[in-house]
Amino acid sequence: MLVLNIREDYHIHCNYNDHSSIDLTVENVIKKAKELNLQTIAFTEHVRKTSDWTEKYLDEINLFKGKVSFNVLPGFEAKILGDGTIDCPDSYLNDKYFIIASFHTKYINKIQWYGALLKAIQNENVNVIGHLAPEPEFSLTTQEIRNLGEEIVSNNKLIEINAKYNRPPLELLKTFKELGINFHLGSDAHSLMEIGNYNRIKNLINYIEQSKG
Numbered sequence: 246m247l248v249l250n251i252r253e254d255y256h257i258h259c260n261y262n263d264h265s266s267i268d269l270t271v272e273n274v275i276k277k278a279k280e281l282n283l284q285t286i287a288f289t290e291h292v293r294k295t296s297d298w299t300e301k302y303l304d305e306i307n308l309f310k311g312k313v314s315f316n317v318l319p320g321f322e323a324k325i326l327g328d329g330t331i332d333c334p335d336s337y338l339n340d341k342y343f344i345i346a347s348f349h350t351k352y353i354n355k356i357q358w359y360g361a362l363l364k365a366i367q368n369e370n371v372n373v374i375g376h377l378a379p380e381p382e383f384s385l386t387t388q389e390i391r392n393l394g395e396e397i398v399s400n401n402k403l404i405e406i407n408a409k410y411n412r413p414p415l416e417l418l419k420t421f422k423e424l425g426i427n428f429h430l431g432s433d434a435h436s437l438m439e440i441g442n443y444n445r446i447k448n449l450i451n452y453i454e455q456s457k458g
């Protein structure tokens with residue numbers, strides 16, 4: 246049986262962006278993770294190629310991670326651009342950083358969306374696809390979902406079960422599960438109380454963990 250580890254959180258923001266709680270500092274995130282007895286956390290602040298705060302952010306993570314015994318991964322959540330490239334400085338696209346690639350722009354155009362997604366899945370520096378779901382304006386055929394799943398498997402990518410957006414939708418999870426894709430949990434926390442909190446996705450967790458799909 247597949248079991249998701251609820252003591253891991255692979256998607257946590259902090260106050261380097263402009264829309265998270267002020268008290269979501271790197272130090273407070275680490276304190277909260279310790280209180281919750283988490284085993285692994287990933288800092289995945291929103292990045293752009295032009296971000297100028299990234300070195301300060303990474304230094305801060307490095308400083309505090311040295312003080313705790315659980316795993317603290319430095320990383321970024323980067324946007325999947327229309328051409329399938331990732332909006333992240335090249336210097337962080339390597340195995341030292343945990344990279345979530347997510348859609349944050351609506352393309353309305355399914356062909357463009359699908360092509361960009363495939364390219365992100367094939368990007369060797371991307372670890373996981375964040376909060377994956379088709380845009381509300383279009384849906385995927387069974388065959389398209391299966392092709393995506395096969396691409397995820399052959400590129401050894403993880404799929405995140407995202408608590409903020411309650412994604413991916415069940416029709417994707419069903420196929421992904423059949424194909425043996427690896428999943429992990431991400432709260433997508435923008436405040437301290439959201440860290441490691443998976444109450445909103447109990448249905449998805451149960452679905453993945455039940456033995457028959």
Ligand SMILES: [Zn+2]
Nearest residue numbers: 322347375376
């Ligand atoms: Zn996101």
Ligand SMILES: [Zn+2]
Nearest residue numbers: 256258322433
């Ligand atoms: Zn996020």
